[in-house]
Amino acid sequence: MSGLRLADGGGPVIPDFGHGTACLRDNHWFCTSWVHEHWGETLQPALLQHIYLTLLAVGIGFAISFVLAIIAFRFRFLGPPLGAVSDFLYCIPSIALFLLLVPVTGLTVTTLVIPLVAYTLFVIYPNILAGLRGVPPEVLESARGMGFTRRQTFWRVELPLAVPAIMAGLRVATVSTISIATIAAVVLYYGLGGPIFEAISQPDIFRTELVAAGGLTILLALTADTLLTLLQRALTPWNRQR
């Protein structure tokens, strides 16, 4: 089902606000009764899809970024070209990228995930690389002097010390993915973008649905950011301010 419905024909179209209460008939900004009635069939599934989409995109993006960052870290000369690719991906307008993929991957979740993953690379990859490269030289020198192998230095020193930078990248990537994912509804009614597009495609904008779905998106972003911040604190007890 397409999320984008255009009003067809001329003349004023009376929006179908359902068997409405006065609140709905007057198209108020927020009608609790509608939200209550449509939670189970519209909002909750959209929210769960949105969470799923975000986890999938950030998870895949993180995995790819991690591998690329290790390669660029190990082979320094590959850093600039890999950085250029991730910058380039980020420069493609998201709506264009979603629509460009439709002929290739069809109206599937894959079509939604690919552009989202591409955007997370831009944020996560450079953060991992900067974190790995930011380990103080005296720490590396003492590790080498004490007889760490190259591999031990990476897993026991460089990677743990990169965690704050990696987590910062993950936070930005997650929050921006939650927001960009709403645009994915241009191709597929999926996630919180679905109800948002549904609401704004009504000639008069269905305000309650817009506010409810938009609000859930914001709430989801704030929650994710808080959880990731807590996770970062738990992972880096040494980094806490005195």
Next chain:
Amino acid sequence: MPTEAAELVFDEATKVYPGRDAAAVDHLSLTVPAGEICVLVGPSGGGKTTALKLVNRLIPLTSGYIRIDGRQIGDYDVTELRRSIGYVIQQVGLFPHMTIEGNIGTVPRLLGWQKQRIRERVGELLELVGLDPEKDRRRFPAELSGGQRQRVGLARALAANPALMLMDEPFGAIDPIVRARLQDEFLRLQQELRKTVVFVTHDIDEAIKVGDRIAILREGGRLAQYDTPQQILEHPIDDFVADFVGRDRALKALTLKTLGELELSPATEDGLPRLPADTSLRDALAIIVAERRDALLVVGPDGSPLGVVTREDLLR
């Protein structure tokens, strides 16, 4: 590698960095007897740090040999060699993400010690370097002062009981008061542990204080003189060394002896300034000058008078 103190020999050790004409360390030959502190000192560009890092192969030798208890360093597996040598650097380089316990236990963990043994060893070392074995072990480096961090650095280097310690300006980044205290504690530890130590500094006073022997390197990494502090102060081999140790070398030589080492005359006079027997001759002279006296009363640890020294005795 033996865990008793090892003898360290530089034999024509030479380092030329790629693309440079001049050597950084030029045919350096010297022997550090087991259990002694050898201080490498000299102006910058003298190759002190390079010479130190040749030993644990952080920098590869260009030519010549370095032997630890007769065995060439090139014959060891490089990680095995480094794990068996204590290494302390000026910036300490503690692992910020590990607790003090984790930091000190680093080499024992690499060597595969049992957890319980590591825990005990960490407690032992914290006590040895004057930190709290219970409270401090769970703290992170960021919670410590510079002096405390350097103590942890020293404890970490000692953890696996190495036969040889390499110390690169270990007290260089610490304020003078704490530095003096750390030097004293380090010397007290050394009385007990008797490690072979190579100690790099650019500070001749520190070299005189901590060194059993001092190697003075000049620009281009050439050895100018290798001798005891006494010999270097009293008989500098050339103008470079005399210049480097300074015009006050006669005064510096006074820091090497204490009042207790002098022959004292029986106490007759009253009202003389009283100084403990372990006061250096230099400090004693400072007091004689400051208080315009001709003599001092030397007292034992319990305050009992041991005898009198005169200004002439000090300057003899």
